[in-house]
Amino acid sequence: MASDESYITxxxxxxxxxxxxxxxxxxxxxxxxxxxxVSWFGRWRCYAFFPETKTVYERRCLRDIADFCESxxxxxxxxxxxxxxxx
Numbered sequence: 001m002a003s004d005e006s007y008i009t010x011x012x013x014x015x016x017x018x019x020x021x022x023x024x025x026x027x028x029x030x031x032x033x034x035x036x037x038v039s040w041f042g043r044w045r046c047y048a049f050f051p052e053t054k055t056v057y058e059r060r061c062l063r064d065i066a067d068f069c070e071s072x073x074x075x076x077x078x079x080x081x082x083x084x085x086x087x
Contacts, residue, residue, distance in 0.1 A: 006064045038069055046073040
């Protein structure tokens, strides 16, 4: 997740419409504004950030979001491989 000094907070937001993948809401660290959502993007086969309109990000926020997307994608891929191995 985001570092302690981050300006953002990632909060579990349930599952996708299909129920196959997870969603996370991205909020300002103080919880005042929702900045967007991290969701699975099937065409790229990874988690991606979908920002709200008229939001602006500096490099630390972008890095925290990108790191989270990479981590969530790795975890999903690992889970899928383990399920394939068990089948």
